[in-house]
Amino acid sequence: MATKPSHNLVWNNKAECMPVEERRSLQLKRLQDLVARLSVQSPFYRNQFKKHGIKPEDIKTLDDLRRLPFTVKDDLRDNYPYDLFATPVKDVVRIHCSSGTTGKPVVSGYTANDIDMWTEMVARSLTSAGATYRDVVHNSYGYGLFTGGLGADMGARRIGAATVPMSGGVNNRQLMLMEDFGATVLTCTPSYALVLAETAAQMGIDIKNRIKLRVGVFGAEPWTEEMRVEIEEKLHLEAYDIFGMGEIMGPGVSIECAYHNGLHMQDDNFLPEIINPDTGEPVPPGEQGELVITTLTKEAMPLIRYRTRDITRLTDEPCPCGRTSVRHFKLAGRTDDMLIIKGVNVFPSQIEAVLLRHSELAPQYVLLVERNNNLDRLEIQVEATEEFYKLGEDNIRMFSEKLHYEMQQMLYISSKIIIVPPLTLQRSEGKAKRVIDKRKELL
Ligand SMILES: [Zn+2]
Structure with a gap:
């Protein structure tokens, strides 16, 4: 945690720092309006409300939110492409969808007002990270159906920064343009930030002196504090975590302050x-569980109590930055990513945290889970750094044993550690694929 913040910029003081009571009554008013609107305009929610016996006038306090039914990802798939829209397609100005290569994607639509709100959310987020109109924003989030590229772009434009619409890929060219254009802010996934750092090292580029980056805004995948340290040291910038998801809006749903x-x-x-992801019941304040989000103001595709499957906890402790909004902590992982190995729950982030503590290792790893004779087996493949690899087999073997022990302490299960030569694992330009669960292929 930063002891001395690098700045205290706020984009929209009135909205972001409004008194807590005023915020609560605004939320309630918006929730009431939303339920009233969906009862008329959305066949999907009208049905849901009818099934659960809910009328708009039942929403009297914010606690009444809990009377509303959840919306899950399958609802989005089952209502493909437009049946969850609450406005006619003629009022929609943008359609995004998930980028999976199999099956039907998950669609989300935006009216002009939705795009305007989203732009404002990203403007607030970039400002919260200390970006201003003076900055050059190098945007390596993918442009296209994925919300990252256009989302970051719209917000950067609103704050008046010079935006470089880079997208991912062609790593050496990215570095050349960052240097030549004087990029000061980098937006991409945290795993891609590390790929860029690694490419700079391979090209012999002295990032500290040749590239002016001072702020990085990284999201679209869960990442650990250990990963933050690694990125900040290698790219010489201050790293901010931004959260968003295509179903809800895109980047800018939440952001760290200084x-x-x-x-x-x-x-x-x-x-x-x-x-609680198993029971659907609220957890006691401050406890960890699944994040559920209701979109209060979206017009084209509002979602009520959408189960994000992300695991985190909330706090409403006042923040010294002056913003009065509730905060969530860094995502511990996704319920989707949670592996059950030998009956034990394992989050990839726990493994990442152990691996990244070691300077002998590069921040590149793959988790392979297999089942042989009804026994689960976890293999952790991780890259050695160039320097460590040169020390030879004996050192690597000794280190693997130490790592095996540490991993067992953390996970309560045994794993096989394989230390692979530098630069041998596949790099990603967007969201990293770090888990290969071969058990799923057998189902
Ligand atoms: Zn704050």
């Missing part, structure tokens, strides 16, 4: 809850 003590949820538009 105190780095959790991500401020833009809860005048996105109302968060934490539930």
Whole structure:
């Protein structure tokens, strides 16, 4: 956690720092309007409300949110492409969807007002990270159906920064343009930030002196504090965690401020809850569980109590930055990513945290899970750094044994550690694929 914040910029003081009571009554008013609107305009929610016996006038306090049914990802798939829209397609100005290569994607639509709100959310987020109109924003999020590229672009434009619409890929060219254009802010996934750092090292580029980056805004995948240290040291910038998801909006749903003590949820538009993922019941305040979000102001595709499958916890402790929104902590992982190995719950982030503590290792790893004779087996493949690899087999073997022990302490299960030569694992330009669960292929 930063002891001394690098700045205290706020984009929209009135909205971001409004008194807590005023914020709550705004949320309630917006929730009531939303339920009333969906009862008329959305065949999907009208049905849902009818099934659960809910009328708009039942929403009297914010606690009544809990009377509303959850929306899950399958609802989005089952209502492909437009059946969850609450406005006619003629009022929609943009359609994004998930980038999976198999099956039907998950669609989300935006009216002009939705795009305007989203732009404002990203403008707030970039400002929260200390970016201003003076900055040159090098945007390596993918442009296209993925919300990252266009989302970051719109916000950067609104704050008046010079935006370089780079997208991912062609790593050496990225570095050349960052240097030549004097990029000061980098936006991409945290795993791609590390790929860029690694490419610079291979090309012999002295990042500290040749590239002026001072701020990085990284999201679209869960990442650990250990990963933050690694990125900040290698790219010589201050790293900010931004959260968003295509179903809800895109980047800008929440963002860290300069105190780095959790991500401020833009809860005048996105109302968060934490539930026990197994029972659906709310967890006691401050406890960890699944993040659920209700979009209060979206017009084209509002979602009620959308189960994000991300695991985190909330705090409403005041933040010294002055923002009054609730904060969530760094995502511990996704319920989707949680592996059950030999009956034990394992999050890839726990493994990442152990691996990244060691300077002998590069921050590149793959987790391979297999089942042989009904026995689960976890193999952790991780790259050695150039320097460590040169020390030879004996050192690597000794280090693997030490790592095996540490991993066992953390996970309570045994794993096989394989230290692979530098630069042998596949790099990603967007979201990294770090888990290969071969058991799923057998089903
Ligand atoms: Zn703050």
